[in-house]
Amino acid sequence: MSINIVTLVGRVGGDPDIKYFESGSVKCRLTLAVKRRSRNSDEPDWFTLELWDKTAEVAGNYVRKGSLIGIKGSLKFDTWSDRQTGANRSTPIIRVDQLDLLGSKRDGEGGTGDMSSENF
Secondary structure (H helix, E strand, C coil): CCCCCEEEEEEECCCCEEEECCCCCEEEEEEEEEECCCCCCCCEEEEEEEEEHHHHHHHHHHCCCCCEEEEEEEEEEEEEECCCCCCEEEEEEEEEEEEEEECCCCCCCCCCCCCCHHHC
C-alpha cells in the first residue's frame, strides 16, 4: 500500500499561468505560499501547483494573486536534463485534484466560501 496525498491552505503568489492545448486540455500553474508555524521564522514555504482541465479553468477564472485557497492533490517530480551542464535536475510539483476557493470575494479574507472545483 502507498499513499501520496498533499493538503495545503495558503495564499497564491501570482496570477494563474494558463495554457491551452490543441487536444482541448487546459493546464494551469500557480505558486502557493503556506506559513509554517515556527518561532524562528515568518517566511512561508512556497509550492508550485499544477492544475488540469476543469480545475484549471476554475483557477483561471476565480484565482488571483493573494487569493486564499485550499488544495488537495499529490506530489510528483518534474525531471529534465540541464542544457548547460547536462546534469539531471528535478523539482517538486503538487498535482491538484481538488481546489477550494476560501475567503470573501471583496478582500480574499474573512469567511469561507466553499466553491470547490468539483461543483463546477
